[in-house]
Amino acid sequence: MKHKILGLAVVALCLVASCKSDKKEAETIVEEAVTETSTESTETTTDRREPTEVKEKPAYFSEKRKVTMSLESKSGSTTTGNLVFKQEEGTVTMIAVLSGLTPGEHAIHIHDKADCTSDDGSSSGGHWNPTAQPHGKWGDAKGYHKGDIGNFTANAEGQGTITKITDEWCIGCGDATKDILGKAIIVHQGTDDFTSQPSGAAGARVSCGGIIE
Numbered sequence: 001m002k003h004k005i006l007g008l009a010v011v012a013l014c015l016v017a018s019c020k021s022d023k024k025e026a027e028t029i030v031e032e033a034v035t036e037t038s039t040e041s042t043e044t045t046t047d048r049r050e051p052t053e054v055k056e057k058p059a060y061f062s063e064k065r066k067v068t069m070s071l072e073s074k075s076g077s078t079t080t081g082n083l084v085f086k087q088e089e090g091t092v093t094m095i096a097v098l099s100g101l102t103p104g105e106h107a108i109h110i111h112d113k114a115d116c117t118s119d120d121g122s123s124s125g126g127h128w129n130p131t132a133q134p135h136g137k138w139g140d141a142k143g144y145h146k147g148d149i150g151n152f153t154a155n156a157e158g159q160g161t162i163t164k165i166t167d168e169w170c171i172g173c174g175d176a177t178k179d180i181l182g183k184a185i186i187v188h189q190g191t192d193d194f195t196s197q198p199s200g201a202a203g204a205r206v207s208c209g210g211i212i213e
Helices: 002-017 023-036
Strands: 044-047 065-073 080-088 091-099 104-111 150-154 160-166 184-188 205-210
Antiparallel strands (some): 065 205
């Protein structure tokens, strides 16, 4: 299973990096990676908390939904990518496949608005923070934004992947504290330090894409 997942990720990276690649084909491969993966990926963050008591499941728990999207370059960069979000049994899995980055660590966040019209990505607003928490590393007891995905590493060719699995998001459930539809994915030039307020001093927004169906 692990070899198959890694193989899919490698193929997807090649497709994204190629200027002649077919977008729909790349998106299909990324979608297949979501179907195949559990918690195994190049870089994975997982937030699956065991309930301490039996609670009634939310209405959207049994609803399966999927959003596939692409990222466009911003701030004079060459950074692009393809993402897929898949919701199943109350959990959302995100897989991002990115290229055109400078080698090293980069921050990736969810921002307030699915608006990538500005050249620098500023039209997407600040971090998505529906619970009015301070910026921080995901899971920090001191607080964190629902959009604080974190950092990932681009290789020497400027390619990187990141997977996140959480029950703190939903797709179109209507809960303002969880619903990621209408938001944007932003990739930054720099690294999130998880300390600086309000956004982690991650630098320029080098890629942007709206989370829309």
